[in-house]
Amino acid sequence: MSEKQLNDIISSRYEKLNNIVKGGNDPYPYKFDRTGLIDEIISLNIGAKVSCAGRIMSMRKMGKAAFIHLQDLTGKIQVYLKDNLLKPNQYDSIARNLDLGDIVGVNGEIFETKTKELSIKASSLTFLAKNIRPLPNSKEKDGEKFDLFSNKELRYRNRHLDLITNKESMSIFISRSKMIKLIRNFLDNLNYLEVETPILQPVYGGALARPFETYHNTLDRKLYLRIATELYLKRLIIGGMDKVYEIGKDFRNEGVDRSHNPEFTMLEFYQSYSDVEEMSIITENLIKFLVEKLSLTKCAIDCSKPFNRIKYIEEIERITRIKFDENNHDKFMQYSKNNSIDVDPDVSFFKLIDKIFSDKIEKNLIAPTFVFDYPLGISPLAKVKKNSNGKLVERFELFVNGYELANSFSELNDPADQRERFLSQKSLDDIESNHLKDDEFIKCLEAGMPPTGGVGIGIDRLSMLLFNIDSIKDVILFPILRD
């Protein structure tokens, strides 16, 4: 295999490392003082004394001189290494033994080359770390890239290499980090308290999904990885925390595709004495705040107008021209057939409606749109809407580009009602339902929960929309892959 050749490269690089040591240099020094990051250094005037460090991304050796480009998080800068300008022996012992991918520090002075490229004329070169295993090629000229490291599998499996070579990839994750900071800013300014609730849970709940199971040896007990933070956050509302949020991982033991990773990041926030209407305003403000502050180039969320607001049942009736009534199950079935919507023949009424909704309506919600007033049957944690004969709940989902981005309720706080909903939900469908008998949560509700509005936003989906990325794997640093 190629291993032989790769091994040749590796051993040759160990040899160079050895040469560097023989020249009296520490192969892995402990510290290097920089005067700034590269973008700061580039903004300085010619003649300024600087020191900077980074990874060697290109190198042109010419006997007793060499040009290299150093890269750090903020950019690239060219460095001119010349034998008689460096400290004695640095050129022969270090520069001659450098490879692409090595990490070095330089001290020197800002100058301009013949071709007017701002560069550092190095007066000292410090070796900092060896690239033993070669990096993918990355050459560019005038912004055009050659030999891109573009193999998705290799990029996901070697994210460090992806980040080094693909600037776009790095910038997505920088933006994601900024986005999460901004979310915290936004909620903190509204006096929200950030909290952490258990990931290992004896009973899972707050969503309908298959969980991951695990086991605690000492407690001799089965535990589940949470599928949502919802129920614990509500306990904190009951406890008087007033406004709480959590940003953290949820885990769902389901399929993997372009928009699903088994572990994903959720934001949930809950506000006492509030309801779904107010939460929709906060949500809209949050999204607009993020879009404004992130100065995005490719954002897929159109924030130029107020978000649309429509009603679930009205849309279903408008599209199908069938009255929303369980007695019309057959008519809706017929509608599905006529519109080649693929459903199980013995599907439940609510699943059928939801399928129609998702196929005929959701997919066309491109501009940000709040959908309000969901049927009770698919919303076991939401409060019943007044004057709806107990058929609707106070809930919205926010759709953008056909994606569900947020989900929100006026939280059900009547423990007796909640108990009944859990029980009827259980019989509604075949899903393993042991998680639904969350008696502890009911007991908590019995302590009294104020009226409360809650919202959940998938952080990965939000990233995809904000940065206009079409695969969840490109917004998660280490997405799940097979062995």
Add this chain to the structure above:
RNA sequence: GACCCUGUAGCUCAGUCGGUAGAGCAGCACCCUUUUAAGGUGAUGGUCGCAGGUUCGAUUCCUGCCGGGGUCACCA
């Protein structure tokens, strides 16, 4: 879970209508004190994802498996 596409050098790719493979870059040796996809000279580098089958002969055709991408299903 189903279907479609895909897997050739470290990276990006070509190619063989079945006769064990090529390029650029990277790497190696030498030359080169302002280069920038640096340049020059020379020598390298591959069990063509894995396992079977058909065949005189397979990287190429067939089957299965594994990895990746995509469509769908699943997913409140």
